Amino acid sequence: MAEKYQLKSKEVWDGNTAASHALRQAQVDVVAAYPITPSTPIVQNYASFLANGYVDGEFVMVESEHSAMSACVGAAAAGGRVATATSSQGYALMVEVLYQASGMRLPIVMTVVNRALASPLNIHGDHGDLYLGRDAGWIHLIANNPQEAYDMTLCAFRIAEDERVRLPVTTNQDGFLVSHTAQVVEPLDDDTAYKFIGDYKPLNPMLDIKNPQTYGAQTEEEWHFEFKATQHKALMESPAVIDEVFAAFEKLTGRKYNRVESYKLDDAEIALVVMGSAYETSMVAVDKAREEGIKVGLIMPRSFRPFPYNEIAEKLKNIKAIAALDRSCPMGAMGALYNEVAGALAANGESAIMTNYIYGLGGRDTTIEHILEVIKETNENAKAGKRVTDLQGFINLRGPKLSFN
Amino acid sequence: MKNISNLKEFACTPDRFQGGHRLCPGCAHGMIVREVVNATEDDLVISTATGCLEVCSAIYPYTSWDVSWLHIGFENAAAGISGAEAMYKALSRKNRLYNEDRNVKFVAFGGDGGTYDIGFQSLSGATERGHDFLYVCLDNEGYMNTGGQRSSSTPIGAHTTTSPRGRVSYGEKNRKKDLTMIMAAHGCPYVATAVPGSKHWKDLAAKAAKAISTAGPTFINALSPCTTEWKFKPEDTVEIADLAVETCMFPLYEIEDGHKLTITYRPKQKLPVEEYLSRQGRFSHLFKPENSWVLEEIQKEVDRYWEYLLRREEAGV
Ligand SMILES: Cc1ncc(C[n+]2csc(CCOP(=O)(O)OP(=O)(O)O)c2C)c(N)n1
Ligand code: SF4
Ligand SMILES: [Mg+2]
Numbered sequence: 001m002a003e004k005y006q007l008k009s010k011e012v013w014d015g016n017t018a019a020s021h022a023l024r025q026a027q028v029d030v031v032a033a034y035p036i037t038p039s040t041p042i043v044q045n046y047a048s049f050l051a052n053g054y055v056d057g058e059f060v061m062v063e064s065e066h067s068a069m070s071a072c073v074g075a076a077a078a079g080g081r082v083a084t085a086t087s088s089q090g091y092a093l094m095v096e097v098l099y100q101a102s103g104m105r106l107p108i109v110m111t112v113v114n115r116a117l118a119s120p121l122n123i124h125g126d127h128g129d130l131y132l133g134r135d136a137g138w139i140h141l142i143a144n145n146p147q148e149a150y151d152m153t154l155c156a157f158r159i160a161e162d163e164r165v166r167l168p169v170t171t172n173q174d175g176f177l178v179s180h181t182a183q184v185v186e187p188l189d190d191d192t193a194y195k196f197i198g199d200y201k202p203l204n205p206m207l208d209i210k211n212p213q214t215y216g217a218q219t220e221e222e223w224h225f226e227f228k229a230t231q232h233k234a235l236m237e238s239p240a241v242i243d244e245v246f247a248a249f250e251k252l253t254g255r256k257y258n259r260v261e262s263y264k265l266d267d268a269e270i271a272l273v274v275m276g277s278a279y280e281t282s283m284v285a286v287d288k289a290r291e292e293g294i295k296v297g298l299i300m301p302r303s304f305r306p307f308p309y310n311e312i313a314e315k316l317k318n319i320k321a322i323a324a325l326d327r328s329c330p331m332g333a334m335g336a337l338y339n340e341v342a343g344a345l346a347a348n349g350e351s352a353i354m355t356n357y358i359y360g361l362g363g364r365d366t367t368i369e370h371i372l373e374v375i376k377e378t379n380e381n382a383k384a385g386k387r388v389t390d391l392q393g394f395i396n397l398r399g400p401k402l403s404f405n
Numbered sequence: 406m407k408n409i410s411n412l413k414e415f416a417c418t419p420d421r422f423q424g425g426h427r428l429c430p431g432c433a434h435g436m437i438v439r440e441v442v443n444a445t446e447d448d449l450v451i452s453t454a455t456g457c458l459e460v461c462s463a464i465y466p467y468t469s470w471d472v473s474w475l476h477i478g479f480e481n482a483a484a485g486i487s488g489a490e491a492m493y494k495a496l497s498r499k500n501r502l503y504n505e506d507r508n509v510k511f512v513a514f515g516g517d518g519g520t521y522d523i524g525f526q527s528l529s530g531a532t533e534r535g536h537d538f539l540y541v542c543l544d545n546e547g548y549m550n551t552g553g554q555r556s557s558s559t560p561i562g563a564h565t566t567t568s569p570r571g572r573v574s575y576g577e578k579n580r581k582k583d584l585t586m587i588m589a590a591h592g593c594p595y596v597a598t599a600v601p602g603s604k605h606w607k608d609l610a611a612k613a614a615k616a617i618s619t620a621g622p623t624f625i626n627a628l629s630p631c632t633t634e635w636k637f638k639p640e641d642t643v644e645i646a647d648l649a650v651e652t653c654m655f656p657l658y659e660i661e662d663g664h665k666l667t668i669t670y671r672p673k674q675k676l677p678v679e680e681y682l683s684r685q686g687r688f689s690h691l692f693k694p695e696n697s698w699v700l701e702e703i704q705k706e707v708d709r710y711w712e713y714l715l716r717r718e719e720a721g722v
Contacts, residue, residue, distance in 0.1 A: 029495040032488055056498060058491035062484065063530030070481035070527065074452060074488025077475050079503065080496055082488075100477050206473035207493060208503035209448040216476035217465040 002027060002056040004190045005049075013185040015149040015178035019085065019111040019171070020045035022153030024055055025193035026109075029080030029200065032060035032071035034090060037123045038175040039113035042085040057081075065090035069097035069108075076106035077215045079205020081157065083108065087175060088115035091129040095136065101168050102137030103231065104215050107160035108168040110138075111153055114276070114327075115175040116362040124363020125175030127276065127327040130304065131336055137231055139169040139238060140304040144279050147185045149173040151255060154188070155245050157197045162241045166203060167234055172304075176363065177277040188253065196252055235306050242303055260311045261300045264290065268297030270378045271316055273337050274325040275300050278359065278366050282325075285371035289379075296375050307340050313348035316341070321353040321382035323374050325395070327360045334392060353381045359395035370395050412603060415440075415610075421449065426469040427461040431639025433629040433646065434458045434543050436601035437609065438514060441541055441625075442472065444613035447510040450489050451475070454482035454519030457550045458543060480523040483531035483540055486513040490536045510617050511538035517558035518548045521584050532591045532622040539616045539623045542584065545631040553634035557582040560654075561706075562699045563687045565634070570690040575699050580706070588624040589660040595623040597659035597669070600650055602643035608657060608669055615659075628655045636686025648681040653711040658718075666717045675711065678704050 005024065013021070020042045023031065033043045049055045058075075062068045068084050076082040086094060091112060101108055117128040130140060141156060143149040152171040160169040173179055188196065204213045219227055239259055246257045263283050265271060274282050279300045289296045299315055301308050316322060324342075326335025333339070338356040345351055357374055360366045377389040390403035421442040428435045434457055442449060452475040453459045459476045462469040477485045490511045496502050515524050520542040528540060547565050548554040554567040560581045564570040568577040589596045595616050599609040609627065616623035630645040632638070637645055649655035650670060657670040679700060682688040691699050 029499070030488060030491045032491070056495075058495040060487060060491045060534065062487075063526060063533070067481060067484035067487075067527050067530055070477055070484035071488030071491065073477050074475060074485035074490075075492040075495075076488075077485075078450065078489040078492035080492045080501070082492075096478060097481065202503070205503055206450050206475060206489060207496065207509060209450070209473060209507055209509055210504055212471060212473045214463050214468045214470055214474050217463040217468065218460050218476075219465045223465050 003053045005054050007187045007189060009186060011185050011187055012182050013146050013150070014180050014182045015143070015146045015173040016041035016113065016180065017045060018146040018150035018185050019153050019173070020049070021187060022150050022193070023083050023111065024049050025154070025188070025190050026081060026083065026157050026197050027055065027057065027194060028083045029057045030060060030072070030075035030082050031057065031084060032062050032068045032075065033084045034062055034065045034068045034086070036065070036087045036090040038115055038125070038179045039085045039087040039111070042111055042113070065093040066097060069094040069101060072108045073097060073101050073104065073106060076101070076108050077104060078207045079202045081161070081200040082106070083110065085111045085113070087113045088117055088129050092117060092132060095132060098133055098136040098138060100216065103227070105166045105231065105234070106168060107166050109153065109156045109160055110168065110170045111149070112170045112172045113175050113179040114172050122362035123175070125177050126361045126363065128329070130172050131328040133170065134305065134336060137167065137235065138305065139167055139235065141169060141171045142275050142300065142302050142304055143171055143173045143178065144277050145178055146181070146183045149178060150185055150187060151249065151253070151257065154193055154196060155249055155257070158245045159238065159242055161201055163201060163203060165234060165238045165241050167238065172276070174277040192252070196249070238306055239303070239308065257302060259301065259303045259308045260315060261302050262315055263298035265297030265299060265315055267295055268319060269295040270321045270375070270382045271297045271299055271319045272323050272325060272371070272374065272378070273299050273341050275304065275337065276327060278325065278327065281366060281368055282371045285368045285375060288368065288372055289375045294375060294379050296379070309344040309347060312341060313344040313350055316345060316352065317348070317350050319352050321378045323355050323357055323378040325357045325359055325374070329358055329361055353387050355381065355387065355389055356392040357395050358392065364396055366395055412606065415443070415606070421471045423469045423471060425467070427464065428457060429633050429639065431632040431642045432457070433545070433601045433631070433642050437541065437543055437627045437629055440601065440606060440609050441512065441613040444610045445510060445617045447508045447617065448472070450486070450509055450511050452477070452482045452486040452489065452513045454515035454524055455479035455550070456516035456519050458514055458516070460550055479519050481527050482513040482515045482519060482524060483528040486511050486538050487531040487534065487536040490538055511536070512617065513538060513540045515540070515542055516550070517542060517544045517546060518556045521557045521582050529591065532588065532593060532624070535621055537620055537622070539613070539625065542624070542626045543629045544626055545629040545634070546581070547631070547634055549631050549634050558584070562691050562703060564690060565687070575690065575696045585624070585626045589663050591622070592663035593624055594621045594662055595619045595659065597625050598655065598657055599625055599627045600646040600655060600657065601627065601629070602646045604647050605650065605657065605670065612659060634687065637684055641684065645681070645684060648676065648684065652676045652678050652681040653707050654678060654681050656711060656714055658714060664722065666714065668714055668718050678707055
C-alpha cells in the first residue's frame with residue numbers, strides 16, 4: 001500500500017506540482033514517461049513520490065516519448081490505470097501512438113504542459129502541441145491555473161474510465177505561465193480524491209488470460225470506417241459524462257466547471273474567445289473595458305475536444321462581433337478557435353462579425369493592454385456593423401505588420 | 406517447457422496460433438511463431454509489430470491468436486510489451502491480478518524491419534530497462550509486407566526492390582547488421598539465433614522455452630525464409646533454412662549473460678555459400694561472371710565470422 005501524503009487545506013503549488021499530486025492521488029498503476037521542458041517536473045515529482053513510497057505502481061522511464069505512449073498503450077490494454085505527461089516535441093513524437101491509443105479506446109490520461117513546436121526551437125508556452133493532437137481522438141480539457149490543472153486531472157480519470165466513454169484524455173496547462181507559477185491550490189485529501197475517481201474498472205483486459213483479447217487488429221475497407229465513426233460518436237457523446245463528472249466535482253468541492261466557460265457575456269455586445277491562461281488576463285481586460293463602457297464578454301471551450309458547438313452558439317447568439325484568439329500559428333488558414341466558433345454559429349443559423357488574432361507564440365507576452373486593444377478593435381467592428389479591422393492579426397508581434405485580410 | 410518428443414506430437418499440440426491466417430503458403434513466420442508460443446505451458450501476452458505476421462493474423466473480425474495479443478505500430482512492439490509487463494508487475498504488487506493462479510509471460514514478435522531498423526530504439530530501451538519478456542525477430546531480411554524493400558538485415562548482394570540488381574548494380578551493397586551480437590552487448594541474460602524447420606525445430610523450441618523461462622529481457626533472432634521475396638518454391642522453405650545453417654550463412658548459437666557463447670549446431674562439413682545462394686532468385690545475378698567477386702566476398706566473410714564464433718566459444722570469455 002502506498003503511504004498517504006499529508007496535505008494542507010491550502011497548498012502553494014505550481015501547475016506541475018498540482019498535476020503530479022493528482023496523478024499520485026489517482027494511484028495510477030503504470031506511468032510511462034519521458035522528460036521534456038516544461039513538463040519535466042511532473043515526471044521528477046512522480047519519481048520522488050515512488051522513491052518515498054507515496055505511489056506503489058510501476059514507473060517506466062522509457063527512452064523516448066514514442067515509447068512512453070506505446071508503453072502506456074500496452075499497459076492500458078493489459079488492464080489498469082495509466083497516465084503520462086509531456087510537452088511540445090515529446091507530444092509531436094507521440095502523435096502516431098496518440099491515434100493508436102484512442103483507436104483502441106484506451107482510457108489513458110496525459111497531463112500536457114503546452115509548449116511551442118520547433119523550428120525554431122522554443123521551450124515556452126503556446127498551443128502548438130495541443131492543436132497538433134486536435135484530431136487524434138482524445139478528449140482535450142483546458143486548465144487555466146494550477147488549481148484547475150489539479151482539478152481537471154482528477155476529473156480526467158473519471159471521464160476517461162467511464163464505460164460510456166473509454167477514451168484517452170489530455171489535460172492542458174500553459175507552459176511556465178501555469179506550470180511554473182505557484183499559486184494557492186486547495187487539494188482534496190488522498191482518500192477523498194481517490195474516492196472521487198473511483199477504482200479502475202477493467203474492460204477487456206489482456207491480462208485476463210482466461211479470456212484472451214485481440215487489440216489493434218487490421219481492418220480494411222469493410223470495417224475501418226465503422227470503427228472510426230463509432231469512436232467519433234463516443235467523443236461526440238462524451239459531454240453527457242463530462243457534465244456529470246463536473247457536477248459531481250462541484251458537489252464535492254464547490255468548484256464549478258463547465259464545458260464552456262464564460263465571463264460577463266449576459267449583456268455583452270462583443271466577445272472574445274480565448275483558451276488557457278490568457279483567459280484570466282482577458283477577464284481583467286474585460287473589466288477595464290467595461291469601465292470605459294464597452295459591453296464585452298469572454299468565452300472559452302474548457303473541452304477543446306469534444307468541441308461544444310451548440311453551447312457556444314447559444315452563448316454567442318446575441319453577440320455582434322467576435323474576436324477568436326488562437327495561441328498557435330495556423331499556417332495557411334484561420335486559427336482553430338476561429339473556425340470552430342464560426343462553424344458553431346453557422347450551424348445554428350447565427351452569425352457575427354468575426355476576426356482572428358494569433359498571440360503568445362513561443363511564450364510571447366500577452367498583457368491586459370494587448371487584450372484591451374483587441375477589445376477596442378472588435379468594438380469598432382460592432383459599431384460599424386461590418387468588419388473594418390484586419391481579418392487576422394498578430395498580438396504583440398514586432399517588426400512589420402503581417403496581418404491578413 | 407512442454408515435453409514434446411517428435412514432430413508428429415508437436416503438430417498435434419493445442420495451438421495458440423491457429424491456422425487459417427493469410428501468410429503465404431510456405432511462409433516461415435507461421436512456423437516460427439507456432440513453435441515459440443507452444444514452447445511453454447505458461448500463459449502468454451503477445452505483442453506484434455506491423456509486418457507480414459501482423460497483417461496476416463488478425464484481420465477483423467478474425468484472429469489466429471488464441472492468447473491475448475496487441476498490435477500498436479511498426480516500431481513499438483517492444484515498448485508495448487514493456488507496458489503490458491509493467492502492468493502485470495503493478496497488479497501483482499497491488500493484489501489485483503485477474504487470474505491469481507496463472508503465470509503470465511510476455512513475448513513480442515517483430516520483422517527485421519520492425520527490429521533491426523525502425524523499432525531498434527524501442528527494443529534497446531525495453532531491453533536496457535530489464536523488462537521480463539522475450540523478443541523474437543522474424544528475420545526475412547527485408548520489408549516483405551510492403552513488397553520486399555531492403556532493410557539493414559538484407560545481406561550483401563541480395564536483390565530487393567530498393568537495392569535492385571541492374572546494369573551497374575549487384576544488389577545490396579551493405580553488410581547485414583549483426584543484431585544478435587548487439588542484443589548480447591545489452592547484457593541480456595539470453596540471446597540466440599534459430600531457424601524453423603524439421604531439422605532444427607527442437608533447437609528453436611528449446612531456445613524459446615529457455616528464453617521464456619529466463620527472467621529478464623531475452624532475444625531470439627530467427628531466420629525466416631520468405632518464399633515470395635527470396636524467390637524459391639513454397640515447399641522448399643525448410644530446406645532453405647537448413648542450407649543457411651549448413652553453409653554458416655546463418656549459424657546457430659546462443660549467448661548467456663551477454664558473453665558466454667555456445668554454438669548449438671556445428672555442420673559436419675561446412676557447405677559453400679553457393680549451395681544456399683543459388684537456390685534463391687534474389688541472388689541469381691551473383692552467378693553472372695562479372696559478379697563472381699561478390700560470391701567470393703560473401704564466402705570470405707562467412708568463413709571469417711564462423712571462425713570468430715568458434716574461437717569465441719573456445720575462449721569462453
Ligand atoms: C511508421 C511506419 N513506417 C512505415 C510503415 C510501412 N510498413 C509496414 S510493414 C513494413 C515492413 C515490414 O517489414 P519487416 O518488419 O521486416 O516485417 P516483414 O513484413 O518482412 O515480416 C513497412 C515498411 C508503417 N506501417 N509504419
Ligand atoms: S511475403 Fe514472405 S514473409 Fe510475407 S507472408 Fe509471404 S512468405 Fe511470409
Ligand atoms: Mg522482414
